[in-house]
Amino acid sequence: MRLLIRLLVLIAVALGLGLAVVVYYIANPKLPAYTPAQQVHYLEQWSAADRQTYYFTPQGTQVKGLHYDWFQALELPFSQQRFAAPEYLARFGFLVDPAQKATPDNPGNLPVGFARHQNPGSPEQFLDITCAACHTGELRFNGQAVRIDGGAALHVLPSTVPTLRGGSFGQALVASLAATYYNPWKFERFARNVLGADYEDGHKSLRADYKRSLDMFLKVAWNDTHRGLYPTEEGPGRADAFGRIANASFGDAISPDNYRVANAPVDxxxxxxxxxFDWVQWNGSAQQPMARNIGEALGVGATLNFFDANGQPLKGDARYPSSVRVRDLHLIEQTLQRLQPPTWPENVLGSVDKPLAAKGRALFTENCASCHVPRVKKINGRDVQQLHLLPVAAIGTDPTAADNIADHRFDLSALQWDPAELAQLDVQLHPKPTEPLDLSKLSVAKGLAYVTAFVENRAYRDAGVTAAERPVLDGFGLPIGVQELRAYKARPLAGAWATAPFLHNGSVPSLYQLLSPQDERASSFYKGTFEYDPKHLGYRTEAFSDGFLFDTRITGNHNSGHEFRAGKRGNGVIGRLLQPQERWALLEYLKVLGGPLEAQLPETVAMQKD
Incomplete structure (x- = not known):
């Protein structure tokens, strides 16, 4: 009996030590080191005022009730260092300027895309993570940084599924929130920092409000983990956007039966x-700018209520209150219309070989233009680029994202939508259905179209948007158009040199590899560094401390398709084999495509082929 007790004690100690190790690594993620750039070079893509508007205009996300001043006051789990210190947040891949100071638009001196907002009639200020956080990039070369406004971020933002490796902002944030709440000394410092002179009166209510926010974070972390919703780790610069929006809008907010495995992260x-563009999203499924932006805000954390306090579905004009800020979303959208593609900075990344670029221009016309130069049509006074949508069977790239969007179905019948009401909404389904919609089996695109239509109507009313203003805020008077194709769009390539990695899922690290057959592409490579390779036009891929290893053999990560190689066209082969010198010429041309340097190219010189 005594031996059994000792054995049980040893087992308990071992389990305790094991749990302690797990908790330590979850709360103390392995992050790459941060070295500030010597200088950040801002390209002439737009004005400095537009840049600040884009970086720090709120869109209505509330990050699960997290207050702006709470975020500023958080400490790391095992020290008193501030979680929101710029040099710490930069280790997740968020963008900070070494010379950045607090400003009226950014009083917390936080990274790009970390804004604040107040809901009407409320004194509370929430942390608002905006589209700029994910759609702003940076390249590093020889200690210099080149900011790419409107480019792709490299942070690890969305994941709430804890791993021993860590590295995710979501995981680290939850660890700091939990450590602050459950460590009485930490919470004491936190409360005094947040409340100041109001400490005595506000301490109790602060703790209760804080716990409600923490519980939402913990609930999502537990839910996402034990259900196995995100088996393909997203890593730097990726998120399964449609999957996460669907799980939040249909699973969290309606029924657990609506959760779907999201295993198709995209860049x-x-x-x-x-x-x-005539259609946006990687699969060309969305048309109206406002509806697209509302969907993005809901995915990042805008509040949304489908039911009343008694659990009954909201109906009529009561549908659907949210925290989205339609006037601010419109301001961001208008500002982005002035954003120009980045032009190759010769002073930082090196001079362009113009004779070689001229040869590349001819190769581009031969091999790339048929897909990547869209037809332009004037519609309602606007030049519209009609993008080519390439079927997955033809382009051959990883089909998981397109298949999930086309195949997943969700039961929205609990919302008790009346088909007659749906018909009155400004939603256009392409092709037009020939049979009544089955609300128990709606696709993600159709479901989100109707949800965003209701949210949009309510948000417009709450913001006092008039009937005359509405077409402008919608975006060019467009309806909420939806189409569902197993396809990916081929967009114009101006500024493509600044958008690594490549393909919709970021599975090809450089443009040189993208122009190469699949068997010449890296099957695994490291992501997360900002260090740029101006020769191959991509981020550097060698191993570095606490980098993220991207494995193209995992579902959703395949690097197949878009191949130039010998053999029959189709099933991913889109063109003839390009010789190495032809690939180099194409890369040189892609540095100048659509920019002022393109006009300086000499007449094309024929290139010899091996």
């Missing part, structure tokens, strides 16, 4: 010229 796409 954050670049935003310049986006307002001229």
């Amino acid at each position: 954050y796409p670049q935003l310049w010229d986006m307002w001229t």
Whole structure:
């Protein structure tokens, strides 16, 4: 009996030590070191005022009730260092300027895209993570940084699924929130920092409000983990946007039966010229700018209520209160219309070989233009680029994202939508359904179209948007158009040199590899560094301390398709084999495509082929 007790004690101690190790690594993630750039070079993509508007205009996300001043006061779990210190947040891949100081628009001196907002009639200020956090990039070369406004971020933002490796902002934030609440000395410092002179009166209510926010974070972390919703780790610069929005809007807010495995992370796409496209999203499924932006805000954390306090579905004009800020979303959208593609900075990244670029221009016309130069049509006074949507069967790239969007179905019948009401909404389904919609089996695109239509109507009323203003805020008077194709869009390539990694899922690290057959592409490589390779036009891929290893053999990560190689066209082969010198010429041309240097190219010289 005594031996059994000793054995049980040893087992308990071992389990306790094991749990302590797990908790330590979850709360103390392995993050790459941060070395400030010697200088950040801002390209002439737009004005400094537009840049600040884009960086710090709130869109209505509330990050699960997290207050702006709470975020500023948080400490790391095992020290008194501030979680929101710029040099710490930079280790997750968020963008800070070494010379950045607090400003009226950014009083917390936080990274790009970390804004604040107040809901009407409330004194509380919430942390508002905006589209700029995910759609702003940076390249490093020889200690210099080149900011790419509207480019792809490299942070690890969305994941709430804890791993021993860590590295995710979501995981680290939850660890700091929990450590602050459950460590009485930490919470004491936190409360005095937040409340100041109001400490005595506000301590109790602060703790209760804080616990409600923490519980929401912990609930999501537990839910996402034990359900196995995100088996393909997103890593730097990626998120399964449609999957996360669907799980939040249909699973969290309606029924657990609506949770779906989201195993198709995609890169954050670049935003310049986006307002001229006929269809957006990687699969070309969305049309109206406001509806697209509302969907993005809901995915990042805007509040949304489908039911009343008694659990009954909201109906009529009571649908659907949210925290989205439609006037601010419109301001961001208008500002982005002035964003120009980045132009190759020769003073930082090196001079362009113009004769070689001229040869690349001819190769581009031969091999790339048929897909990446869209037809331009004037519609309602606006030049619209009609993008080519390439079927997955033809382009051959990883089909998981397109298949999930096309195949997943969700039961929204609990919302008790009346088909007659749906018909009155400004939603256009392409092609037009020939049978009544089955609300128990709606696709993510159709479901979000109707949800955003209701949210949009309510938000417009709450913001006092008039009937005359509405077409402008919608974006060019467009309806909430939806189409569902197993396809990915081929967008224009101005500024493509600044948008690594490549393909919709970020599975190809450089443009040189993208122009190469699949068997010449890296099957695994490291992501998360800002260090740029101006020769191959991509981020550097060698191992570095606490980097993220990207494995193209995992579902959602495949680097197949978009191949130039010998053999029959189709099933991912889109062109003939390009010789190495032809690839180099194409890269040189892609540095100048759409920019002022393109006009300086000499007449094309024929290139010899091996």
